Amino acid sequence: MQLIICKDYEEISKRAASEVAAAIAAKPDCVLGLPTGSTPVGMYKNLVSMNKTGEVDFSSVTTFNLDEYYPIEKDDSQSYYTFMYDNLFSHININTSNVHIPSGQSEDTEKFCFEYEEAIREAGGIDLQVLGAGVNGHIGFNEPDDALSLCTHKTALTKNTIEVNSRFFDDISKVPTHAVTMGIKTILDARKIIILISGESKAPVIDAMLSGKITTRCPATLLQLHKDVILITDVATMAKTEK
Numbered sequence: 001m002q003l004i005i006c007k008d009y010e011e012i013s014k015r016a017a018s019e020v021a022a023a024i025a026a027k028p029d030c031v032l033g034l035p036t037g038s039t040p041v042g043m044y045k046n047l048v049s050m051n052k053t054g055e056v057d058f059s060s061v062t063t064f065n066l067d068e069y070y071p072i073e074k075d076d077s078q079s080y081y082t083f084m085y086d087n088l089f090s091h092i093n094i095n096t097s098n099v100h101i102p103s104g105q106s107e108d109t110e111k112f113c114f115e116y117e118e119a120i121r122e123a124g125g126i127d128l129q130v131l132g133a134g135v136n137g138h139i140g141f142n143e144p145d146d147a148l149s150l151c152t153h154k155t156a157l158t159k160n161t162i163e164v165n166s167r168f169f170d171d172i173s174k175v176p177t178h179a180v181t182m183g184i185k186t187i188l189d190a191r192k193i194i195i196l197i198s199g200e201s202k203a204p205v206i207d208a209m210l211s212g213k214i215t216t217r218c219p220a221t222l223l224q225l226h227k228d229v230i231l232i233t234d235v236a237t238m239a240k241t242e243k
């Protein structure tokens with residue numbers, strides 16, 4: 001795993017955007033795996049500006065989002081569908097028929113998840129997967145557990161994730177209890193992965209990721225199995241680690 005320590009969050013965002021831009025420059029019809037959450041907001045801002053100045057062209061790019069709450073309506077203000085359009089897709093020249101976001105409403109989630117995996121395969125697989133990490137070490141919504149699922153699946157959110165994500169909702173009771181998420185194999189099958197981690201509370205996740213050990217109790221540690229992962233963090237977060 002390559003470790004890049006940036007000056008601050010702004011620099012993480014620029015660095016992450018330049019990795020995405022480089023992937024698109026190398027392969028204009030590349031397939032991106034994308035996260036939501038607070039961490040990638042700066043990266044998306046940079047990508048929107050770079051698209052406006054013509055530095056990056058999304059016209060042939062295909063995207064697959066990591067996850068979506070379940071159940072949730074597409075147009076709910078807190079859906080990841082709304083997040084992605086607000087932060088990226090409404091502001092860039094992407095062909096929205098190439099955008100894929102897990103459904104938070106499908107009645108037959110098993111069928112939906114199977115078809116999501118099929119769609120990733122048919123698109124040629126993910127070239128660059130961008131990730132954030134939860135304070136509990138989750139990636140996507142693969143929550144710490146004794147065993148993890150390989151492929152896209154519906155899962156229950158942990159109490160910790162519901163508490164952490166309640167900052168976006170009027171009330172904790174409004175946070176969906178479940179999500180549809182890519183599985184660990186879906187993520188590890190990506191040709192390249194970048195993971196953005198910023199915030200003192202996530203320093204233990206970095207320690208675990210650099211420990212040389214893997215555990216399903218901290219799903220981000222499984223990224224050590226992949227041959228092309230870049231962990232992008234900042235000085236303040238790194239200062240709270242044991243490294």
Ligand code: F6R
Nearest residue numbers: 035036037038039132133134140
């Ligand atoms: C979101 C996702 C999650 C987040 C994680 C960190 O699509 O997959 O794993 O990346 O919860 O969220 P933030 O960036 O809000 O701390």
